[in-house]
Amino acid sequence: MTNSDFILEMVNVSKTFPGVKALDQVNLSIRKGSIHALMGENGAGKSTLMKILYGLYTPDEGGDVFFNGQPFTPKAPIDAIRTGLAMVPQEISPSANLSVAANFFLGREIKKGILIDQAAMNEQTNKVLEELGIPMKVETLMQDVSVAKAQLLAIATAVSYEAKLIIMDEPTTALTESEVHQLYRIVKKVQERGIAIIYISHKLGEVFELSDEVSVIRDGQYIGTKKTTDITKEELINMMVGREMDEMFQREDVVIGETLLEVKHLSLPGKFEDINFTVRKGEIFGIAGLVGAGRSEVVEAIFGYKAAESGDIYLHGEKIDIRKPADAIQHRIGFVTEDRKLTGLMLNMSVTDNMIMPELLPYEKHHLISEELASDVANSMKDQLRIKTPTVDTIIGNLSGGNQQKVLIARWLLLEPEILILDEPTKGIDIGAKAEIYKLIVELARLGKAIIIVSSEMLELLSLSDRIMVMSEGREVGIIDREEATQEIILDMAAGGDVPSHDSTIQEETTSQCKTEGMTS
Amino acid sequence: MIKSANNSMRKTSYTEILNKYGMLLILILLFSALSLKIDGFASFRNIFSILEQVSMFGIIAIGVTFAIVTGGIDLSSGAVVALASVVGASIVTGTEGYGMTIFAFGAAMFVGSICGLINGTITAYGRIPPFIATLGMMTMARGVAQLVSNGRPVDASSDAFTSIGDSAIFGVPSLVIIYVLVAVTCHIMMSRMSFGRHVFAIGGNVNTAKICGVNVEITLLKVYILAGALAGLAGAMLTSRAYAGNPTFGNMWELDAIAAAVIGGTSLAGGVGSVPMCIVGALIIGVMNKGLNMLGVDPYWQQIIKGMIIIGAVLLDAQKRKKA
Numbered sequence: 001m002t003n004s005d006f007i008l009e010m011v012n013v014s015k016t017f018p019g020v021k022a023l024d025q026v027n028l029s030i031r032k033g034s035i036h037a038l039m040g041e042n043g044a045g046k047s048t049l050m051k052i053l054y055g056l057y058t059p060d061e062g063g064d065v066f067f068n069g070q071p072f073t074p075k076a077p078i079d080a081i082r083t084g085l086a087m088v089p090q091e092i093s094p095s096a097n098l099s100v101a102a103n104f105f106l107g108r109e110i111k112k113g114i115l116i117d118q119a120a121m122n123e124q125t126n127k128v129l130e131e132l133g134i135p136m137k138v139e140t141l142m143q144d145v146s147v148a149k150a151q152l153l154a155i156a157t158a159v160s161y162e163a164k165l166i167i168m169d170e171p172t173t174a175l176t177e178s179e180v181h182q183l184y185r186i187v188k189k190v191q192e193r194g195i196a197i198i199y200i201s202h203k204l205g206e207v208f209e210l211s212d213e214v215s216v217i218r219d220g221q222y223i224g225t226k227k228t229t230d231i232t233k234e235e236l237i238n239m240m241v242g243r244e245m246d247e248m249f250q251r252e253d254v255v256i257g258e259t260l261l262e263v264k265h266l267s268l269p270g271k272f273e274d275i276n277f278t279v280r281k282g283e284i285f286g287i288a289g290l291v292g293a294g295r296s297e298v299v300e301a302i303f304g305y306k307a308a309e310s311g312d313i314y315l316h317g318e319k320i321d322i323r324k325p326a327d328a329i330q331h332r333i334g335f336v337t338e339d340r341k342l343t344g345l346m347l348n349m350s351v352t353d354n355m356i357m358p359e360l361l362p363y364e365k366h367h368l369i370s371e372e373l374a375s376d377v378a379n380s381m382k383d384q385l386r387i388k389t390p391t392v393d394t395i396i397g398n399l400s401g402g403n404q405q406k407v408l409i410a411r412w413l414l415l416e417p418e419i420l421i422l423d424e425p426t427k428g429i430d431i432g433a434k435a436e437i438y439k440l441i442v443e444l445a446r447l448g449k450a451i452i453i454v455s456s457e458m459l460e461l462l463s464l465s466d467r468i469m470v471m472s473e474g475r476e477v478g479i480i481d482r483e484e485a486t487q488e489i490i491l492d493m494a495a496g497g498d499v500p501s502h503d504s505t506i507q508e509e510t511t512s513q514c515k516t517e518g519m520t521s
Numbered sequence: 522m523i524k525s526a527n528n529s530m531r532k533t534s535y536t537e538i539l540n541k542y543g544m545l546l547i548l549i550l551l552f553s554a555l556s557l558k559i560d561g562f563a564s565f566r567n568i569f570s571i572l573e574q575v576s577m578f579g580i581i582a583i584g585v586t587f588a589i590v591t592g593g594i595d596l597s598s599g600a601v602v603a604l605a606s607v608v609g610a611s612i613v614t615g616t617e618g619y620g621m622t623i624f625a626f627g628a629a630m631f632v633g634s635i636c637g638l639i640n641g642t643i644t645a646y647g648r649i650p651p652f653i654a655t656l657g658m659m660t661m662a663r664g665v666a667q668l669v670s671n672g673r674p675v676d677a678s679s680d681a682f683t684s685i686g687d688s689a690i691f692g693v694p695s696l697v698i699i700y701v702l703v704a705v706t707c708h709i710m711m712s713r714m715s716f717g718r719h720v721f722a723i724g725g726n727v728n729t730a731k732i733c734g735v736n737v738e739i740t741l742l743k744v745y746i747l748a749g750a751l752a753g754l755a756g757a758m759l760t761s762r763a764y765a766g767n768p769t770f771g772n773m774w775e776l777d778a779i780a781a782a783v784i785g786g787t788s789l790a791g792g793v794g795s796v797p798m799c800i801v802g803a804l805i806i807g808v809m810n811k812g813l814n815m816l817g818v819d820p821y822w823q824q825i826i827k828g829m830i831i832i833g834a835v836l837l838d839a840q841k842r843k844k845a
Contacts, residue, residue, distance in 0.1 A: 110627065119764075165678045323732055324734075326735075330734075335732060344726075345729065346722060346725030346726045346730075347726065347790075349725045358734050364715070367714060368709065369713050369714065407624060
């Protein structure tokens, strides 16, 4: 069963969450001292897999995990670390008010008697940093250290735990080009010490640059493992994309009517500048851009959640003043936000309550809310959108992501909106539910609603939108028609018009899998 | 698919019933046990005596429940009771007739509302955590009560005024009737009116509430004003029953009120709670107080037992949450 060549072996590992099989019989073997890339789209199950290894999730019965040939069942991160497995998370959260050395030794401070031995800690931190070639002053406060450096420090910390295997979760997400190269160098140095690395990434370029082997997970299933030298980019893309490429959503055309919404010179300093566009009845208007380009901020401003500082919004040719969400609601604008948990759901309240919240008045009889009326309306929405829930009184937290999203869309449909804004409408929901939501969006357009969609999924934007506005660093780069829009053009514009790097043609083909934020290397 | 949906539905409703009525069951068990042990515990006289005790901090607990459901807290209610009692007593002392009585009750509630308005303003517009805002108010209201009364009890001898605390209608003490009226009104407000939904929405997810167009600041303001007014009402009730206002009244009542809310299943995380369950929580405390007294349990031990029950209730709540 076990093989001494491997530091880690996962055999038939599954993980089921209520309503979702996040991992289905996954196998993964990592050779000692190798860099092993793990690829797959968001929601493919990479994070779940890593959380199992780090003791944050318990896998379903029936699978086995071996670390260095020994059965491995961590109950908490500390178990994993003690066994020799360390993790560098995607978003590191160091204690900003402590020094580099203090962060390095956090939780395992060197002591002299009962006092902390700062000098020894500084010295040892310095030693490890120097060995790995990370230039950093150990006395610096963490708040003055760049994200890239913090990332490198996290790697150094993992090394100092004497880890035999380090998991790096998309370490280059927040880094600039030159910082990425520095990171590569350090990753190689770590490998030279005989430490194996699981390198999670979306980016083809860095997988080929760094890794010895690559494994692909798709929809919770293990697709395969290949030597990086034995596989072409095209083959790897095929593994990742699978059949999905052929199943790009085909929308039908809808008659587009008069101009409904006009946005002129909308600005919020530091977030976005001089945004201009119009949306017509029945039109689906996409907004593309990299994460941090200011897309969500623009739609939040239109809805009044975080109002713009200057610029005008016209509805039916008349200027409207939107300072707060209540104003937008009054003008029949609906807004399905990006983060369901943070700004969408009231998790411990019922499906009905979640649906009716923006406008309670229609459910009132003599100033009292009629439960019966509210339930009736919620039930009809449940049938209409085919929301899978035992009853409309069920607490919404018990529903799957896709059904929660449908409830949130229903919430705004009950408002009978003229304009519906959807920010990442299919984030973290399964493929079946995605297709249903796409159909629903097109259906709403047919009913003459103006739809604005913000999305990081290229394929989603390309297949749904009539026109796409591309943003880069808070600026509007341009608006392109559906017929002209291709992955390459949008990426080009999103990157601020820079010449795409050499593997951009490959990236173009990975449309359905790679999110735009992963496409910039 | 349909079968599994049905199964999960049955399972949910079963646990839901236990979650919903578990504390009611405990109240009934507690009452039955004490009735068996103590002669006359189940008598009307004793029951009304318990209800009368409960009515005052029970009314406070209702206001506090609103605050807790928004994800906040009100620590000032005990001190507001003292301030309202002193103000109410100063007004009625030496007067006659129900006009002045009504005025005194109104003034007590008004003073409470002002305290609540300040709490709410600091919380909603100053963005100071309600724990701190109401902690400050707790000390200030007590201080003002001492100032107004010179630190001494204020006579409230007015036949009309004190009759509120003494009288009974069809054998039911007036204070209990007031409690019932307040509870019914607040229950309707919380469960059936937009205001109540907004209170839950804020506690459920304040960002979502904003996105849904809820005026969070105004709603919070109303909640703290309501909590203050109810504390003022409780102060007037206590004064009419004691024939005097006293700046030391209501000491630690805020904690009994919070305990009643929490024992009744109101979640300190916000978004969960109800008036009926808050009453059950208050009754559990009331029955326990009376029972332990009649059993002659050492008052020090009574405090220890009460503390354990509060912690037990919160533990139970946390356990439920973990499962869900």
